[in-house]
Amino acid sequence: MPPIALVLPVALPLAAGAAAVLANRLGDTACRAIAAAGVWGAAAAVLGLWLPLRSTLEISLGTLGFGVTLGLRIDAVEVAFSLAIALPVAVLLTVQRREWRESAVIALATAAALLAVEAADVVLTSVAGCTAATLVVIALGIEQLDAPRPRWAILIAAWLALAWAGVQLQVGGGTAGYAVVPVSALTTPVFVLIAFAAVVGSGLYPWRGWASELWSRESLRTAAPAVTLLQPLGLYLLFRTYEMGNGHYPQAVLNIAVAAWGVLVAFAAAVRAQAAPTRRAYIAEVLPSLAGFAFLFAAVGSKLGLVAALIVLASGSLLVISLPLVAGRSGAPALLVTSAGVGVPAGLAFGGLLIGLVAAFETGGAIGLIGLAGVATWLLAAAAAARSIRLPSGWTGTVADSRPVLAAALAAVALVAGPALGVVYAAGFAIAGLVLPSSGAAPALTTVATVSTVLPAAVLLGPLLVISALALGFSRPMPATPRAELSPPLFMLAGARRLYRGWAMVRSVSMPDQYRSMFNARALEGAVAAGRPVLWLAAVLALCIAVTR
Amino acid sequence: MTAAAAIAAWVGGSLILLSDGRRGLALGLAVLGGGLAGLALDAGHAFAAVALAAGGAGAGALRLREGADGWGIMPPGSTPRLILATVSALIALYLAAVITEGPGAGFRFAVPAVIAVLALRLLLGADRAAAGAAASGIALALGVGSLLSTGGAPEATCIAAAVVAAGLQAITHAEPDGA
């Protein structure tokens, strides 16, 4: 295949988005089909480009004019993240009805997100990431302007920070290409900027951020693609930083910091989940919790950790499709989705969380302690999931475009993939090896070998899966729980209410009506321009004195 | 001759600063043009001198068309302007004679002094006629200022300055407002 074909994963959804705009007279369904086809095409193109050779492909298409070359690269890492982005968006575009403007903008945002992942350069990633973020905010605004959405300023700040990191790499190392930047150019300040971009661009905070608030929108039609398009990019940056640092972050303390942040995010999500008053509020915390774990595992600094992060990412990709499709429903589909999300044995998420925590313990030291916190968080999340089954749904009436059967099928895939963890692990091992090179034999397909143990995935998780299936098969649905009998939260964080009230008070602070700001541009303009412009003379005089000292 | 010309230029600029009537402004422009022309002639730029003199005279003549009647030189309340004109001259003299070096002291005095007093005319309040006269005066000063440089076609600059100085006085105001 000619090298120019590397543009296909970006060009196809871009063209589809443009075509959807131009063909809007054909109707919403036709435009949605065009957009979906473009995104499916992108996913197919990624696989079609990489599978035949299974090695890194690169192309440089010339300089763009702002210190950036349009360089594209496809390797296993790119394939993993591209599929994590493109496949959920493609499925959601296919099954959910939406108007033509939303379809077009989501297709364009997908193109931008894929460019961010396929870019060979940090600065190009920042441009593409910012584009994706902008388009996501616009898509959310098209759907419903006054519903919760990410703060634009924060998202732009994140990608601007990444751009700044990129130019620092260019200035310090002569290039910002992931594969060629000198290790010495990846300094702590540069890493801090990249980590800031990763965290803020993904919306992963210990407090309730947009990653959770999006799920409280009346319609989840655009919330799910928004999460799909933006959250994986943060994890992607953490992966590529290993490549730039030749397998390391600039300092070990940075690994600890990112890991601590990740577990804090997961823990906070779990705390909110166990106190959720409705299933809808619980669902809002599932993906942030998994994303927090992914960050934790990625920061561990070992190949095992990276593989675990990839497995959690894969689980998240299946869940981001299932969650909106099962919204407002109860019964087996909701149970399967909830189980898949929390990491019930013997699902894919279970395997990922297990491997990740093992990786943290094997690293030891502070990371090991953080791993302990991760275990506690997982247990708390499991308890929250168990509580959520008996919660009221939180949706009024039937949610449009819910597809419980499809959601259940995807959740089932996530669950039955557990025994195949060895295969998934082997694939992840090959992917992680691109950014964290190490010597060692290729892993077996039925077991997961770590430093301290060997996990017989197929043998252990297979029977567990059978037992779980039997238990589900023999179970009977419980009658609806009256509100008065709802289980209270497991615990309330001490001081949480006070903190919340204090923050609400701070946000409600406003200037009294009688207050007149000193910063009154019009008044200043009038004073300066009218009458005797003393300020002008004074400014000139002051500058003359300043330069002659 | 240089000193006389430089002082004449300053006097012309000061007249524009201190006058409110059209005759005073016209006289100021003519004297300014004459003074600057003298400086140019003394420096060996005869063509430029003729242009500057013509520009000043032309601007002065056209200035007589509109504005307040009479001379209006040093009207009541113009003492601050007089002081500023004097101070500007002293500063310019200090600059030309003490701070800077080389030939062309007359230029180094006249050009900054003239530009300074004309700028003050605008900043301290001026009607349409005085503002227009100040603009023409600045144009003439810029023209002669180019004679300080070694390249850049100073003769052409002086001609352009003279044309613009006269032309600015020929502009009639208040075109119809567009969309």
Add this chain to the structure above:
Amino acid sequence: MEPELAVALPAAGWACTAALRPRPRMALAAGAVFGAGGVAAILFSAPGSASTDLGVSLTITAAARAMLVVAAVALAFVVILAPARAERSTMLRWGLAGLAGMAAIAVAPSLDVALIVLLALFVLQAAALGRRPYLSRLRGPLLAVALIGLGLVFARMGGPPALQRIAAVGLVTGLVAAIGAVPFVQEFDAEEMTATSPMPWLTFVGPLLAVVVVARGRELIPGQVDVLGALLIALGLVNVAYGSIAAWRVDSAAAAWRYLFMADWGLVMCGLGLGVADGLRAALLILFGLLLVRLPLYLWSRQALRDNVQNDRPVNLLVAAALAGSAPFAGFPARVLLLKGATAMYWPLALVLAPLLLLWIPAGLRLGRTLGAPTGRQLFGVAIALAVSVVLGAYPQPLLSLAGL
């Protein structure tokens, strides 16, 4: 002969449109023909090679030529897609006058001649009927000319280095006063016709003027280029902070547009002051965006501003993104280049600049709404402006190459 024609043809176009004022269509046609001829003459002028057909050596730099071309395209853009209630022949008349003046400034053999042309332009604009008092319209611009003139004089005097530094002060403050940025803010009346307001200096003539003054200034005082740069950066930062906050907080949306332009000029001044190629590229990119995107959007917003119509449709969100400097629009690569230049020259400057860049977002969101609900030709124009911004944002190299970078 091209530099001479680059001045003469737009001037002739202006004269024709003025003479044919009672017959707007003919005026439009005549102006268009002469204007197109002027643009062709500009394009065919080889940067750096002198023309002495008039006995005076006229040259044009690559950057100035690029700015002229872009200004001409912007003029054509706004005239062809003028708002419904705007008089196109009047817009073209004013635009050609500005273009002729800009061409004269660009090809002038020295900064003195350019300054004299600028003076004439200022007075001609002030002579037209406007809402602001005559003195108010003339005072700031003439002070600008006086300051630059004093700068030229000081630069040519032999003496201590302090004189050259004062010359730098004169050049920079004069430039800032000419465009009407902080602290030389001019009075602004939102109801005034754009052509007679301070806006043309901020958005149309100002870009070329800045390129010419800074380039000539560097040649004039080569020993004090650092001081020149430092002054530009200092005033640039003041304008960035003041302009972006004022654009967000000021009560009048029309005034907010002006302050946003001032903030953009702040970035331009920082870019020009950095003195490195990346800084110059950033400055030019912002100026190109100002001409091709922001100026047309401002003109199209005026009717909605008068009718007090605000909207939050997708097109308004896209405009907000473009105004906020978000990718994929032209503002983002300019910011990347600025950060790169600042990091290379003096990294604390980048530390100051980076958070300030976020202040465009609330202003952008506010001003995006002021476009109202564009329809028909206006919607088409907005779409083209946004497309141009995307092209500039994704692939600015051709335009930068035209500017010699």
